[in-house]
Amino acid sequence: MGKLSVVNNVTLDGVMQGPGRPDEDPRDGFEHGGWASPYNDSVMGSAMGERMTAHTGALLFGRRTYEDFAGYWPRQEANPITEVLTKTHKYVVSRTLTGPLRWDNSELVSGNVVDAVTRLKEQQDLVVLGSGLLLKSLMRHDLVDEYLLLIHPVILGSGARLFGDDGAHAPLRLTETVQSTTGVLLATYERARS
Numbered sequence: 001m002g003k004l005s006v007v008n009n010v011t012l013d014g015v016m017q018g019p020g021r022p023d024e025d026p027r028d029g030f031e032h033g034g035w036a037s038p039y040n041d042s043v044m045g046s047a048m049g050e051r052m053t054a055h056t057g058a059l060l061f062g063r064r065t066y067e068d069f070a071g072y073w074p075r076q077e078a079n080p081i082t083e084v085l086t087k088t089h090k091y092v093v094s095r096t097l098t099g100p101l102r103w104d105n106s107e108l109v110s111g112n113v114v115d116a117v118t119r120l121k122e123q124q125d126l127v128v129l130g131s132g133l134l135l136k137s138l139m140r141h142d143l144v145d146e147y148l149l150l151i152h153p154v155i156l157g158s159g160a161r162l163f164g165d166d167g168a169h170a171p172l173r174l175t176e177t178v179q180s181t182t183g184v185l186l187a188t189y190e191r192a193r194s
Contacts, residue, residue, distance in 0.1 A: 002057060002125040004117070005146040006135060007048075008162055009036045012151065015159035016132055019152075024068065025160075032156045039152050043180040051148070052084050057125030059085070060109075060117065062134035063094035069129070070103040091120060093134050114141045132160050140168050146190050147172070153183040 009019040018025035018033035025033060061069065069085070076082045090106040093116070099108050109116045117138060120126055128135060128144075138144050149162075172189040179185055 002121045002123065003145045004060070004121055004126045004128065004138065004143055005148060006128045006144055007051075007148045007150075008130065008135075009150045009152060010162050011035065011154050011156050011159075013155045013157065014161040014163055015156045016130070016162045017160040020068075025064070027160070030159050032159060035154055035156060036150070036152055039154075039180065039182040039184045041181045041184075043178065044150065044182075044184055044186065047178050047186055049081060052081055055088070055125070055127055057127065058089040058091055058120070060091045060093070060120070060126045060128045060131070060134070062131035063092065063097055064133075065130035066090070066092045066094075066101075066103075066106070070101075070106070074103060091126070093117075093131075113137055114143070117143055132162065135162070136164065136167070139163075139170065140166075142168065142170070144170075144191065146188065148186065148188050151185045151187060 008016050010016050015032075017027070017030050019036035020034060021037070022033040073082050073085050086104050088105065090103065091109045092101060092106055093109045093113050095110065097108055101108060113134070114137065117126070121143065128138070135144070171192040173192045174187060175190050176188040177185060
């Protein structure tokens with residue numbers, strides 16, 4: 001059985017919406033887009049680069065995050081992460097997209113998401129980047145094994161949160177921490193399964 005890992009930027013108050021740029025995700029009037037960018041540093045870049053290049057499974061995206069990544073990363077030719085992302089197999093969960101998908105090595109997943117992801121986990125490790133709506137479904141069905149949270153020293157007070165009031169109980173165990181020079185804590189938690 002493979003492992004499903006989540007990688008997400010979050011604020012101290014748990015907001016995960018629109019970390020990359022001001023126009024990334026303005027849903028519901030969100031005005032704080034790009035909140036994570038001022039905190040980027042070489043420590044985060046190195047830690048994330050090591051993790052991405054060591055990953056041997058596939059990526060799993062929700063539609064919105066996939067479309068955002070597919071519109072940005074293939075054009076970042078000078079960034080070594082671009083090659084890793086492009087070569088890695090990508091599964092995209094969507095009720096509205098139709099194939100073929102535009103980014104190399106991308107495959108559409110439709111139908112019952114829980115059943116599909118369970119089957120994929122039986123074959124390989126999966127990493128979910130962003131993809132808030134998809135994550136909520138995966139967490140409710142106890143499919144997440146590990147969280148790598150990049151916890152930023154900022155409180156936004158509004159925005160879509162990673163952990164909402166409708167989540168399932170999930171005991172976790174801290175397995176690794178890295179602190180950036182800008183105060184971001186890269187914290188890895190594994191499910192504490194009995």
